Amino acid sequence: MSVEDTVAVRVLLADDHPVVREGLCAILESDPGIAVVGQAGSGEEAVTLATRLLPDVVLLDLRMDGMDGVAATGHIRRQAPRSKVVIVTTYEDDSDILRAVEAGAAGYLLKGSSRAELIEAVHSAAGGETVLTPSLATKLFRARAVEPTPLSARECEILRLVSQGLTNADIGRELFIGEATVKTHLLRAFRKLEVSDRTAAVITALERGLLA
Structure with a gap:
């Protein structure tokens, strides 16, 4: 096995509910290819830890007291641009999804996602892929009506x-x-x-x- 094969995806968890953080941590660390390197209880703390730890992926709650997930996403993307942010939330509102993507989030998952979906999402985001719970795709596509822009x-x-x-x-x-x-x-x-x-x-x- 090469050194590259042994390198785990480094993840920072951010949620204002400790029970949720611990649950996500247990799920992710059941995969040997993932290491949870930090946990944050607020958007501000998530930005601070992301800037210091430079994780590969940040799993970020959307709605927290103080700085919300969208604002935190923007700060993280500016201060730790190599860190991929995936929003994990219970909310499915169209405008929230759009705001998160426009702030630079690499994906948007519901907290009801399965263990396999969460683990796959972390690996996919770390690899530069777009992560989006399938049921949210239609909501996002209709979130705004715009005229097509010609691409080559x-x-x-x-x-x-x-x-x-x-x-x-x-x-x-x-x-x-x-x-x-x-x-x-x-x-x-x-x-x-x-x-x-x-x-x-x-x-x-x-x-x-x-x-x-």
Whole structure:
């Protein structure tokens, strides 16, 4: 087994209910490929710990006293940009989902998700994939009505591959182009869609019917 194989995904948990944190911790640490490196009881504490610990993934409650999950997501994405934020909540409100994604969240899960779904979500987010509970997809797509923005055929092709969980390197190999070229196309798509990351680009393109 290589050193790379033994490296666990480092996770920070943030929820204002200790029982919920302990439950999530027990679920995640049942997977040998995940290590919970910290727990926070507020949005402010989550930002502080994320900045200090630089975890791979932050599982963040949406509604907490003081700084909420959306605000905390924005701070974490600015101060620990390599940390992926996944919102884990009981709420399914359209505007909340949209706000979280626009703040830079890599995904949105319900607390009713199964053990397998939570563990898979952590690994997927750490790998740069978009994580979204299937039942929330339709809600998100209808959260705002906008006119389609034209993307080039190549930009659409690359975003379709991103939606399948491929990294820039994977996409480059798939399309026989350089990784830098993939990044250039993505940045152009970001500008056209008025988003700042891969997750938001895929979701916006889907809701505008550009990846059909």
